Amino acid sequence: MNAREFFEAMGELDLRYVEEAARFQKRSRAPLWIRWGAAAACLCLMAVSGILLAQNLSQAPQPPSVEIPSPILPVSSVEEMERYLDFDVPVLEKEVAAYSVLVLDGYPAMGQIDYADGSQFRVQYDGDEDISGIYGGTLTESREVAGVLVKYYEYNGIQYAIWEQKGFSFSYVYSGDGTAEVETLIRQFQ
Numbered sequence: 546m547n548a549r550e551f552f553e554a555m556g557e558l559d560l561r562y563v564e565e566a567a568r569f570q571k572r573s574r575a576p577l578w579i580r581w582g583a584a585a586a587c588l589c590l591m592a593v594s595g596i597l598l599a600q601n602l603s604q605a606p607q608p609p610s611v612e613i614p615s616p617i618l619p620v621s622s623v624e625e626m627e628r629y630l631d632f633d634v635p636v637l638e639k640e641v642a643a644y645s646v647l648v649l650d651g652y653p654a655m656g657q658i659d660y661a662d663g664s665q666f667r668v669q670y671d672g673d674e675d676i677s678g679i680y681g682g683t684l685t686e687s688r689e690v691a692g693v694l695v696k697y698y699e700y701n702g703i704q705y706a707i708w709e710q711k712g713f714s715f716s717y718v719y720s721g722d723g724t725a726e727v728e729t730l731i732r733q734f735q
Contacts, residue, residue, distance in 0.1 A: 618646040618653070629653040632713075634668055635733035637726055665718040666730065677705050677716035690724070691731045697724075710734055 620626045622644060623636050629646045630653050640661035647655040647669075655669035655676060669676050682700035689695070695708040705718040706727045711734065717727055 616648050618648055620644045620646055623658070626656045626658075630656050630668075630670075632668075632670060633734070634658070635666075635730045637664075637666070637729060663720060664723065664726070665716075667714075667716045669714045670712065671714070673709060674714055675707050675716065676714045677707055677718060679703060679705055679718070690728050691735065693731050695727055695731075 618629070620629065623634055626644050626646055627634055634656045636658065637660065641658055642661045643659040645657045645659075646653045647657065649655070655667055658666045660666070667676050667678075677698075679698070679700050682698035682703075682705065684696055685699050686697040687694060688697070690708075693708050693710050695706050697704070697706050699705075703718060704720065704723065705716060706723065707714070707716045708727075708731070709715070710731060713734070715730065715734075717723060717730060719726060
């Protein structure tokens with residue numbers, strides 16, 4: 546746009562716009578100290594918020610501790626074990642280190658006898674499973690003992706036998722030759 550075109554455009558302007566522009570007064574700016582004070586207040590607010598947020602994030606929630614009852618119930622004798630289990634438990638004639646009852650779903654389900662020589666006997670009603678607690682063993686022999694099929698296993702030097710009798714599952718972990726002890730347990734349960 547050149548000067549001539551500018552003057553022509555100015556001539557076409559409505560006078561009321563020109564008068565309004567003449568009355569316009571530029572707003573005065575706030576003093577410098579107010580602007581700096583507002584910026585400082587914003588920075589302080591951000592710093593305090595950051596500190597409070599950092600404290601809240603560093604405090605992990607601490608829910609109350611939950612106590613879960615042990616599923617293993619120690620008992621003092623085979624008679625006490627039988628009262629909990631409601632069935633007879635065969636016992637070998639050797640020193641016992643501990644008697645215990647395993648509680649599953651609030652119900653006494655399995656009896657365990659730990660012998661002083663390191664052997665362990667378990668019995669559980671509903672006999673169709675391996676209750677030895679040793680998984681991955683290699684079957685070394687299956688043989689009938691007093692009319693009951695007994696499976697002998699070995700796992701990392703641990704020898705154990707499992708069998709089912711009268712609707713019950715049995716396991717016996719032993720060292721050395723445990724076949725005579727397995728036969729004694731089977732005969733006591735007949």
